[in-house]
Amino acid sequence: MAAISTLFLLFLIPIIPLSLLFILALIVRPKPIKIPIKSRHVFITGGSSGIGLALAQRAASEGARVSILARSATKLDEAKQTIKLATGVEVATYSADVRDYNDVSKAIDESGPIDVLIVNQGVFIAKELVNHSPEDVKFTIDVNLVGSFNVIKAALPAMKARRDRGPASISLVSSQAGQVGIYGYAAYSASKFGLQGLAQSLQQEVIADDIHVTLVFPPDTDTPGFEEEQKSRPEVTAIIAASSGSMKTEEVAKKAMDGIKAGKFTVSCNFEGFLLSLATTGMSPQRSFWLAFVEVITAGPIRFTALFFQWDWYNAIEKWSKAKNRK
Numbered sequence: 373m374a375a376i377s378t379l380f381l382l383f384l385i386p387i388i389p390l391s392l393l394f395i396l397a398l399i400v401r402p403k404p405i406k407i408p409i410k411s412r413h414v415f416i417t418g419g420s421s422g423i424g425l426a427l428a429q430r431a432a433s434e435g436a437r438v439s440i441l442a443r444s445a446t447k448l449d450e451a452k453q454t455i456k457l458a459t460g461v462e463v464a465t466y467s468a469d470v471r472d473y474n475d476v477s478k479a480i481d482e483s484g485p486i487d488v489l490i491v492n493q494g495v496f497i498a499k500e501l502v503n504h505s506p507e508d509v510k511f512t513i514d515v516n517l518v519g520s521f522n523v524i525k526a527a528l529p530a531m532k533a534r535r536d537r538g539p540a541s542i543s544l545v546s547s548q549a550g551q552v553g554i555y556g557y558a559a560y561s562a563s564k565f566g567l568q569g570l571a572q573s574l575q576q577e578v579i580a581d582d583i584h585v586t587l588v589f590p591p592d593t594d595t596p597g598f599e600e601e602q603k604s605r606p607e608v609t610a611i612i613a614a615s616s617g618s619m620k621t622e623e624v625a626k627k628a629m630d631g632i633k634a635g636k637f638t639v640s641c642n643f644e645g646f647l648l649s650l651a652t653t654g655m656s657p658q659r660s661f662w663l664a665f666v667e668v669i670t671a672g673p674i675r676f677t678a679l680f681f682q683w684d685w686y687n688a689i690e691k692w693s694k695a696k697n698r699k
């Protein structure tokens with residue numbers, strides 16, 4: 373009798389996870405998709421520098437027709453030369469400020485229908501809110517969030533109207549500070565958290581048009597923008613950000629492009645980012661039932677790890693503040 377019970381238990385052990393996998397395979401939507409890049413029109417905002425430039429170079433080297441948009445015509449020209457030198461491909465450039473809907477709309481109309489839209493422009497000024505001017509706060513929200521709405525709104529009608537050109541993508545470059553609020557990033561985090569709501573709603577609105585939304589969450593990345601930000605970054609921000617390590621621009625661009633091509637909703641760029649995505653996934657769509665399985669079974673331990681990080685960060689803030697008060 374005991375042997376039968378043991379056998380029954382041994383039989384149950386694999387049955388429980390297998391049943392969970394089976395249920396997830398049935399309920400996880402939307403399903404995985406492949407987004408081709410070759411011979412397609414890839415339009416990248418903020419494509420003249422850092423992550424955007426690396427993405428433009430990658431798309432060009434994979435045989436796409438590439439357009440890049442940013443404000444400075446000089447930086448756009450330099451980027452065009454860099455990409456030409458590296459890949460032999462001539463990219464189209466558009467000088468516009470994403471805060472100006474009419475200018476963005478004109479540039480997008482001129483460039484022609486888009487298959488893969490990468491909304492990557494961004495500004496980041498790390499400062500405690502008490503030291504942030506209202507103008508800086510508005511600037512951050514306007515470029516990172518309102519600007520992203522402007523770009524997507526301008527591109528959407530032609531993307532929705534495209535016929536027989538295969539699945540399309542709208543990708544937004546967020547930040548790990550768009551998954552968790554971090555000391556010194558009140559305005560920046562708010563602007564990037566906003567992208568999560570935009571992306572989740574938009575995905576429901578465009579899924580019937582075979583358009584797939586992707587949110588990319590890079591950690592600190594060695595770009596010109598990051599170098600500039602480091603000059604005024606509060607000490608505590610640097611301590612907290614160090615818990616996720618930093619990455620090379622090309623590595624982030626590769627992760628982002630691979631995620632876009634695989635039609636993933638969430639793209640994390642390193643292991644810490646993967647854990648952060650597990651901890652903050654909430655109501656995000658998940659296209660892979662394998663990843664959904666990992667999310668379900670790790671929910672408890674991941675919440676524990678998240679609480680551990682919060683404990684560590686608040687300790688660091690307390691220590692730093694005590695040391696400052698002693699000076």
Ligand SMILES: NC(=O)c1ccc[n+]([C@@H]2O[C@H](COP(=O)([O-])OP(=O)(O)OC[C@H]3O[C@@H](n4cnc5c(N)ncnc54)[C@H](OP(=O)(O)O)[C@@H]3O)[C@@H](O)[C@H]2O)c1
Nearest residue numbers: 418420421422423442443444469470494547592593595597
């Ligand atoms: N580097 C990091 O550590 C890091 C980490 C997480 C997330 N990110 C995100 O990754 C994205 C790219 O960052 P990056 O580090 O590559 O920055 P970057 O080197 O400073 O490049 C930013 C790009 O955005 C363009 N841009 C800025 N404001 C614009 C505006 N108002 N209208 C149109 N274009 C504008 C810039 O060109 P102009 O100045 O000529 O307009 C430039 O091409 C951003 O969304 C950023 O928030 C970066």
